[in-house]
Amino acid sequence: MTVHVAQISDTHLSEAKPFFNANFERLGEALRTAKPDLVINSGDISLDGADLDADLRRGHSLHAALGLDWLAIPGNHDIGDSQGIGSKEPIDARRRDRYRAVFGEDYWTHDIPGWRLIGVNAQLAGSDLAADSDQSDFVRHAAATANGRSIALFVHKPLYDVSPTETELGGRFLPPAARGGLLSTLNGAALRLVACGHVHQFRDTKGDGWRDVWAPSTAFILPDFFQPVFGSKVVGYVDHAFHADGTVDSRLVLPPGMALHNIETIPEAYGDLRARKH
Template sequence: MSEFRLIQITDTHLSADFPQFVANFQRVCAFIDAAKPDLVINSGDLAFDGPGRPDDLAFARSLHDALPIACRYLPGNHDIGDNPTLVAPPPAQLISEQNRQAFVSVFGHDHWRFNAAGWCFIGLNSLIMNSGLACEEEQFDWLASQLAGLNGRPLALFIHKPLFLNAPDDPELAATSIRYVPMPARRRLIDLLDRVDLRLVACGHVHQRRDYTWRGVRHIWAPSSSFIIRPEDKQATIGVKEVGLVEYSFQPDSFKVHHSRAPGQTDIDLFSVITADGTARPQ
């Protein structure tokens, strides 16, 4: 295959309780159907509340199954719970093996690797990092073995959380620690990646579009397909607050990125559809 085309979507937050997010997803599906990429990757937060309402996971899977294109999936914090960090209290929904297994039972895997167009593509579960769960060490061992077998291929990494804000040694702050892969797992991951020809890190999680390069590696923050978080007191602006998706075209030793938006997608503000306790506002 001389060219490999994929579309990244993320943070779909699907639930039968939120038809507004489903409508945005259906517009994305129509875009994908017309574009006909080789693969779709959803880089996490497929469900609105997987840990609290497991039916959301099954609902999200049923909507993805309607796509005419093959999909690969990664878990997000709204699917399996969040990482513990060194600088903040444990999150309300903490990652657990039970939650991870619930995701795997619906979506098949929580990390993967494949090759296409001369590239290696690896997807990682970023939520188990820093957890101390057995699966964290197993994934690091698996990653090391996969990287050892690249045989010179350039690497594209897909992950739910950004590795960092601007640089690997960015200080962790309590207010934003859950936004990025936490220390010390971040340092261990980057040390492994420094040994290979990493060209791309593609993530989601922040609900903002961002595209920058650090030491030759392009970092793409894909926007949510579902909603934005508008108030500055709820989330500071880092990139561009808009919904959308990202298109990629890979050829041997090169790739292109196109930032896209499906016709009809709406920049829904999260707090216009949920109450303070996280439940749906009456329509």
């Protein structure tokens, strides 16, 4: 038996700035045709849910309207960014409560034949919120009780670029302390897939015993002057075919009709990138 999970990511949906909502409509049409067993949004569901309830609510209502089973984990634009990296919108208890009031739990497990899917709140990891240790306990328990199932970890940010030993502290990858904490909670588990978003590029590489799959955004790509090329700058989603024998095949899907927006041309969304760069 094979279970298909459509991983969508970085949808950046908004009430007042609906630049990317049309791409989500095209995506929805493709998903209703493909009929995956489950849809998982790996974060940045909203354009600015970290500050605007309306963006969270709009993002939620558009997912509910898909007519498919779905789960989500928060991205930095939904719940605030990792603490300690100089973000103007860091995660705090108020932002977390606001996210959970709309989307429900920010970390979860979901079992399918041969697999346990674990979704985590990347920005909570390594923060000063009391819920960080609750999440660690939850993941440790989920891994310890997997009972022979393979583990797939869904997390908004990539854990690293090429190695878990990287020390760079920034916004693109999970901060080293958060990454170390998360991997330690999974120590000894049969981690076979780490599925993330956040970079708005598709990439599929071999990790330390697992596959690292980066889902592209459904909304936009970033220009090369602002962000290096790590993989493919496309808009689409990833189809994960989870087999009951504990293996997985992950495939990039590019639905028709989705516009390849470059955020450089839409300064109304997040400002002028060239001004931020220099």
